Amino acid sequence: MRPAPFEYFAPRTVDEALELLARHGPDAKPLAGGQSLVPMMNMRLARPAVLVDLNRVAALASVRAESGNLSLGALVRQSALERDGRIAAAAPLLAEAAPLIGHLQTRARGTLGGSLAHADPAAELPACMLALNAIFHLRSARTARTCRAADFFRGLLATALESDELLVEIEVPALARERTGQAIAEVARRHGDFALVGACAVLGLDAAGICRHAALVLFGAGDVPHLSRAAAALVGERPTPARFAEAGRVAAAELDPRADLHATVEYRRRVAAGLGAQALARAASRAGVAA
Secondary structure, eight states: OOOOOOEEEOOSSHHHHHHHHHHHGGGEEEESSOTTHHHHHHTTSOOOSEEEEOTTOGGGGOEEEETTEEEEETTOBHHHHHHOHHHHHHOHHHHHHGGGSSOHHHHHHOBHHHHHHHTOTTOHHHHHHHHTTOEEEEEOSSOEEEEEHHHHEEETTEESOOTTOEEEEEEEOOOOSTTEEEEEEEEOSSTTSOOSEEEEEEEEEOTTSOEEEEEEEEESSSSSOEEOSGGGGGTTSOOOHHHHHHHHHHHHHHOOOOOOSSOOHHHHHHHHHHHHHHHHHHHHHHHTOOO
16 A cells, blocks of 8 residues: 655754744654554555654764663664663663564664654553653754653553654663662563553662562553552562562552453453563562562
């Protein structure tokens, strides 16, 4: 199939890209890796009148790791998440999640910002950024602003981005590397498929082995990745398998999943509970707790 006719622009700076988006308004669509947008255009599910190709904007492909903080340009390729040692050191969750995203060929073109802006509820990267409490830097020709991951994902394929805005940078705040663990677990029909259900966990311990920070995000079981309130019950407690299992059950009960051709509501809830417990246990093990 072929896309509907469109105009094509290839800016070389962020300012030029923003000017094009401002000029053409809702008729324009930014193009990053194109792993989602191009198939949608070919099936005419998306019909932008203007494409603004960001691939020549070198400033959007930067990786900076300073004092534990990690800043990633929106055009950083998904393959870089699994290969760049700076990313793995500062945010091992991203390095672990990257091989689960599609296949080698799609990761070579797919971008971090593209996945976040597309906001597929079964995608790994939005869930990871929610678990890491990431900060998104948004820019338009009018203004610049920041948005926390928890406020960015608004609904099915819907985000806080305005039609003339770009997600230009993703900031992952520093986490204490000692006694902090991160993990992801998911179930998919085949490797490289979108997850039927998945879970991301971040767990931090104090010197006595008591939980000082916990985050649990479930994805693939709703319109947006779900940051569970269940993890708060772990803070101030000594992590144990029983507490992880209870957190998984509580988190799964918070979900409002949909049934589809691949999984029932009951299946998604049951698997979410197990994956939540599994991700927490794996994170605890990496933080130094045998669970």
